[in-house]
Amino acid sequence: MSAFIQYTLQGLAAGGFYALAALGLAVIFGVLGVVNFAHGACYMLGAVVSAVLLDVVGLHFWPALVIVPILMFLFGVLLERVFVQWLLRLDVLYNFLLTFGIALVLVDLVKRRYGVSGLPYEQPAGLRGQLHLGSLSLPTYQVFVFAFSMLVCVLVWLLLTRTRIGMIVRASTEEPERTRALGINVNRWVTPVFGFGIGLAGLAGVLAAPFRAITADMGGNFVIILFAVVVIGGLGSVLGAVVAGFLVGLVEAYGQAYASSFSQIAIFVLMALVILVRPAGLFGRQETA
Amino acid sequence: MLEVTCLSAWYGEAQVLTDVSLAVHEGEVATLVGRNGAGKTTLLRCVMGLHRSLEGQLRLDERDLDRLSPNARARAGIGWVPDDRGIYASLTVEENLTLPPVVSADRAWPVEQIYEAFPALADRRASMGTQLSGGEQQMLAMARVLRMGSSLLLLDEPSEGLAPVIVQRIGEIIRQITDHGVGVLLVEQNVTFAATVADRHYLLAQGRVVEQLDNAQFQAREHELLEHLGI
Amino acid sequence: MARKTKSAAIAACMTGALVLAGCGGGGPSAGGGKISDDKVVLAVLNDQSGVYKDLSGPNSVEAVKMAVADYQKKYGDKAVASDIEVISADHQNKPDIANTKAQEMYDRQKADIILDVPTSSAALAVAGVAKQKKKLFIDVGAGTTELTGASCNKYTFHWAYDTAMLAKGAASQVKNGGKKWSLVYPDYAFGQDMNKSFTSAIKEGGGTVQQSIPTPFPNDNFATFITKAASSKPDVIGTMAAGGDLINFVKQFNQSGMRDKATLAVGLMFITDIHSLGVDQFAGTTFTDAWYWNFDKKNREWADRFKEKTDTRPSFAHAANYSAALQYLEAVQRAGTDDSDAVVGELEGKKLNDVFLRDGEVRADHNVIHDTYLAEVKKKSEVNEPWDYEKIINTIPAADAYEPVSKACSL
Ligand SMILES: Nc1ncnc2c1ncn2[C@@H]1O[C@H](COP(=O)(O)OP(=O)(O)O)[C@@H](O)[C@H]1O
Ligand SMILES: [Mg+2]
Numbered sequence: 001m002s003a004f005i006q007y008t009l010q011g012l013a014a015g016g017f018y019a020l021a022a023l024g025l026a027v028i029f030g031v032l033g034v035v036n037f038a039h040g041a042c043y044m045l046g047a048v049v050s051a052v053l054l055d056v057v058g059l060h061f062w063p064a065l066v067i068v069p070i071l072m073f074l075f076g077v078l079l080e081r082v083f084v085q086w087l088l089r090l091d092v093l094y095n096f097l098l099t100f101g102i103a104l105v106l107v108d109l110v111k112r113r114y115g116v117s118g119l120p121y122e123q124p125a126g127l128r129g130q131l132h133l134g135s136l137s138l139p140t141y142q143v144f145v146f147a148f149s150m151l152v153c154v155l156v157w158l159l160l161t162r163t164r165i166g167m168i169v170r171a172s173t174e175e176p177e178r179t180r181a182l183g184i185n186v187n188r189w190v191t192p193v194f195g196f197g198i199g200l201a202g203l204a205g206v207l208a209a210p211f212r213a214i215t216a217d218m219g220g221n222f223v224i225i226l227f228a229v230v231v232i233g234g235l236g237s238v239l240g241a242v243v244a245g246f247l248v249g250l251v252e253a254y255g256q257a258y259a260s261s262f263s264q265i266a267i268f269v270l271m272a273l274v275i276l277v278r279p280a281g282l283f284g285r286q287e288t289a
Numbered sequence: 290m291l292e293v294t295c296l297s298a299w300y301g302e303a304q305v306l307t308d309v310s311l312a313v314h315e316g317e318v319a320t321l322v323g324r325n326g327a328g329k330t331t332l333l334r335c336v337m338g339l340h341r342s343l344e345g346q347l348r349l350d351e352r353d354l355d356r357l358s359p360n361a362r363a364r365a366g367i368g369w370v371p372d373d374r375g376i377y378a379s380l381t382v383e384e385n386l387t388l389p390p391v392v393s394a395d396r397a398w399p400v401e402q403i404y405e406a407f408p409a410l411a412d413r414r415a416s417m418g419t420q421l422s423g424g425e426q427q428m429l430a431m432a433r434v435l436r437m438g439s440s441l442l443l444l445d446e447p448s449e450g451l452a453p454v455i456v457q458r459i460g461e462i463i464r465q466i467t468d469h470g471v472g473v474l475l476v477e478q479n480v481t482f483a484a485t486v487a488d489r490h491y492l493l494a495q496g497r498v499v500e501q502l503d504n505a506q507f508q509a510r511e512h513e514l515l516e517h518l519g520i
Numbered sequence: 521m522a523r524k525t526k527s528a529a530i531a532a533c534m535t536g537a538l539v540l541a542g543c544g545g546g547g548p549s550a551g552g553g554k555i556s557d558d559k560v561v562l563a564v565l566n567d568q569s570g571v572y573k574d575l576s577g578p579n580s581v582e583a584v585k586m587a588v589a590d591y592q593k594k595y596g597d598k599a600v601a602s603d604i605e606v607i608s609a610d611h612q613n614k615p616d617i618a619n620t621k622a623q624e625m626y627d628r629q630k631a632d633i634i635l636d637v638p639t640s641s642a643a644l645a646v647a648g649v650a651k652q653k654k655k656l657f658i659d660v661g662a663g664t665t666e667l668t669g670a671s672c673n674k675y676t677f678h679w680a681y682d683t684a685m686l687a688k689g690a691a692s693q694v695k696n697g698g699k700k701w702s703l704v705y706p707d708y709a710f711g712q713d714m715n716k717s718f719t720s721a722i723k724e725g726g727g728t729v730q731q732s733i734p735t736p737f738p739n740d741n742f743a744t745f746i747t748k749a750a751s752s753k754p755d756v757i758g759t760m761a762a763g764g765d766l767i768n769f770v771k772q773f774n775q776s777g778m779r780d781k782a783t784l785a786v787g788l789m790f791i792t793d794i795h796s797l798g799v800d801q802f803a804g805t806t807f808t809d810a811w812y813w814n815f816d817k818k819n820r821e822w823a824d825r826f827k828e829k830t831d832t833r834p835s836f837a838h839a840a841n842y843s844a845a846l847q848y849l850e851a852v853q854r855a856g857t858d859d860s861d862a863v864v865g866e867l868e869g870k871k872l873n874d875v876f877l878r879d880g881e882v883r884a885d886h887n888v889i890h891d892t893y894l895a896e897v898k899k900k901s902e903v904n905e906p907w908d909y910e911k912i913i914n915t916i917p918a919a920d921a922y923e924p925v926s927k928a929c930s931l
Contacts, residue, residue: 003747003748003751006744007744007747010741010743010744010747011744014741014743111569111573115573116569116570116571116572116574117571117573117574117763117764117792120795120797120798120801121798122798123774123775128775139775139776141775142743167388170377171380171388174377174378174379174380175375175377178371178375179388180358180359180360181360181362181369181371182360182389182437183360183364183389183390183392183437184360184363185358185360210771210775211772211775212740212741212767212768212771213740213764213767213768215571215764217571217764218740221738221739221740222740252741252744253741253743253744256745256748260735260745260748261707261734264739
């Protein structure tokens with residue numbers, strides 16, 4: 001039983017990374033109609049920037065949790081202004097070529113500058129060791145990752161449902177063209193939304209820094225699972241991204257625990273099943289499939 | 290107020306509108322009548338700026354629309370009720386209503402007035418858009434442009450699938466706002482309804498305006514027209 | 521005009537930068553007609569851009585150049601190989617690329633020997649090419665025992681380590697108290713091979729393997745596997761993960777709180793791994809090392825020279841590439857020619873000693889055995905200078921460090 005609870009927590013912690021990053025992917029796709037294949041690279045960049053700032057200016061985990069996502073937001077704004085905005089008028093093939101190309105360039109630049117064997121990162125103060133709950137002891141950091149990513153998801157959810165900006169983002173996500181015809185300047189929101197999505201990927205990267213290998217390649221495997229997450233949740237669905245993120249984390253953990261040779265296949269079996277039963281994903285609107 | 294001159298439009302290679310010219314004046318209801326596939330919806334989308342493959346001239350109050358984006362056109366006073374109603378599934382009824390900006394404070398209906406006019410919406414203001422019935426969605430789509438205070442309404446088959454009482458109610462509202470100087474371009478297959486609200490009618494066939502009738506002529510030829518429309 | 525000529529000369533010099541000797545010499549070479557194409561070409565084929573770049577990669581090319589310089593310094597005018605060139609290429613750890621690059625190096629670039637070649641599948645591919653072309657190949661970077669087993673051949677040597685040697689070194693801690701083991705291994709050829717070697721070495725040493733848990737490869741989430749490995753309350757948890765996966769494993773191992781309850785043994789680790797993760801995260805971890813730069817004065821002197829060239833400390837792979845290149849050139853010197861068969865004859869059965877090889881011997885199966893070490897990662901408080909990361913616990917004499925000559929190999 002206690003092992004089961006540990007597996008569940010591990011799944012939810014891993015799910016937190018997926019949920020945050022997939023949330024960013026979902027709002028970007030929703031508002032821009034762009035599938036950002038560079039999302040894994042932005043996650044990587046979040047972790048690398050945290051490690052570099054720790055090394056160079058001694059910026060610790062807690063402030064990094066705020067500052068790095070802001071830097072990544074600015075980076076996203078830059079990317080959107082310089083590159084991504086030109087995609088909005090073009091065939092989806094260019095979307096793939098450009099964002100995938102950006103990912104390759106980022107990964108290579110990081111390799112060139114920081115090598116391939118990874119950057120060191122400290123265990124954040126206050127999050128070391130174990131939490132003891134009765135007979136159960138759980139790694140503090142994993143509990144934190146789960147709770148923090150949940151909190152961010154809830155905040156983003158409130159932002160989306162309780163504010164006018166959120167209303168516009170939801171409307172643009174659902175029907176960008178119609179929303180324009182109702183007098184809303186959707187284009188004005190495109191740049192900040194892209195930056196916001198990249199900021200969320202960067203935030204997942206900061207959270208990963210004490211927990212995972214910080215290497216130029218860390219986004220490669222991550223982005224593959226991330227796409228499984230958004231397909232399961234429904235492309236462009238914000239709630240779907242979050243629910244599917246945690247779901248995939250759990251499937252991964254239970255798979256590793258009870259059928260280790262199948263743990264990664266399990267995610268894609270789940271994806272295939274979802275596509276068969278609900279082609280637009282769990283929370284996608286079916287007519288868009 | 291709206292002037293369409295020699296408008297032609299294409300989907301890829303296929304031409305769906307050919308040299309269409311028409312006008313809608315202040316306080317007037319003009320209908321666009323024609324079979325399915327005649328190009329009515331396409332014409333409205335051209336006016337809204339959503340269909341870009343076109344030639345010809347579009348003017349609103351002497352102003353060229355060419356260079357205006359869809360959102361600028363909406364702010365210039367064009368209110369659109371699309372044929373599929375265009376209610377957002379992820380927004381509540383009230384959010385659907387308040388999403389677009391108010392473009393003219395004088396003309397805009399306050400939310401309270403809207404709930405008075407459509408009590409069904411008042412009851413469901415917290416429901417999500419898709420939980421509404423077809424009729425309620427249609428009312429919401431109308432209500433949305435009323436709240437914006439648009440000066441020109443493009444209504445794409447607003448009576449479709451509605452109970453006769455509600456159709457009647459919509460007719461009343463149309464007359465009420467035209468009294469305040471709003472112009473309406475109404476796409477309608479319900480010839481009887483069209484005849485009760487409109488001043489003038491354009492017959493559209495295969496992307497061309499084949500006839501222009503005033504309401505008296507239109508009523509006189511109602512049966513012939515019904516046959517032509519295949520309704 | 522003068523300026524133009526000068527920059528052209530600089531450009532010519534840059535492109536010729538790999539040519540280490542014979543620049544403007546022009547005189548007849550000491551070996552006369554004994555050296556093929558009047559030049560000995562050493563080719564380093566390894567990972568110049570991917571996961572193994574830091575632990576070997578471009579700095580192994582530097583190490584080979586150091587060997588060339590040392591050889592030339594030692595023999596001066598008497599050097600049989602007066603004109604020596606070092607070339608390199610990136611095989612991206614892919615066997616098909618390794619295969620074509622190796623052919624290109626032997627045929628077009630006139631390579632007399634290929635060095636390094638990490639990644640077992642790529643190494644086996646190059647061994648095949650070496651056999652076919654009758655040219656030398658000394659593998660340093662790959663771990664498979666097959667190079668000196670079923671796939672051994674006359675022209676292929678295996679220098680630094682193999683999976684059996686890693687297992688024997690790690691299992692030497694059974695006698696220090698690490699009796700019960702849980703093993704976690706990536707589910708592909710290398711990991712499976714390591715799992716087998718470790719299981720048999722631990723049993724031979726008198727320990728037990730409670731669990732062997734396969735994981736996906738690559739993988740970034742090991743938390744569940746660690747919980748599972750810990751469930752049988754082992755003394756030692758052994759991981760066969762490498763590179764980025766290893767770092768993932770160790771970070772998550774530390775967070776799981778297992779560090780206080782079990783020793784972590786790492787199957788294959790390079791000092792560059794410790795450096796990149798930070799010594800604190802690895803503190804107390806044990807692993808088999810083929811060579812450590814700060815082991816004794818001799819190693820340290822060489823490491824200082826290496827640092828001057830590369831601004832970093834050497835991994836065992838760097839030192840092994842130096843050793844392999846040096847011993848090859850010594851064999852050429854003894855043979856008086858770079859003819860492959862003659863050089864092989866000068867290597868076979870020889871006892872060798874240099875900065876890397878302690879009590880080294882080229883065995884009948886061309887496995888080059890030598891003393892190996894069981895190392896433990898220092899605590900942060902014990903570290904006295906950058907890269908001072910290891911404490912050597914056991915030295916495993918060459919005779920005990922490897923499996924006996926494989927019956928599968930017939931040269
Ligand atoms: N997205 C589209 N792509 C290609 N053809 C279209 C598209 N939308 C409509 N059409 C075609 O254009 C013509 C006019 O359509 P539409 O304007 O919707 O007619 P109406 O509203 O009068 O029924 C029809 O023949 C229809 O098939
Ligand atoms: Mg239509």
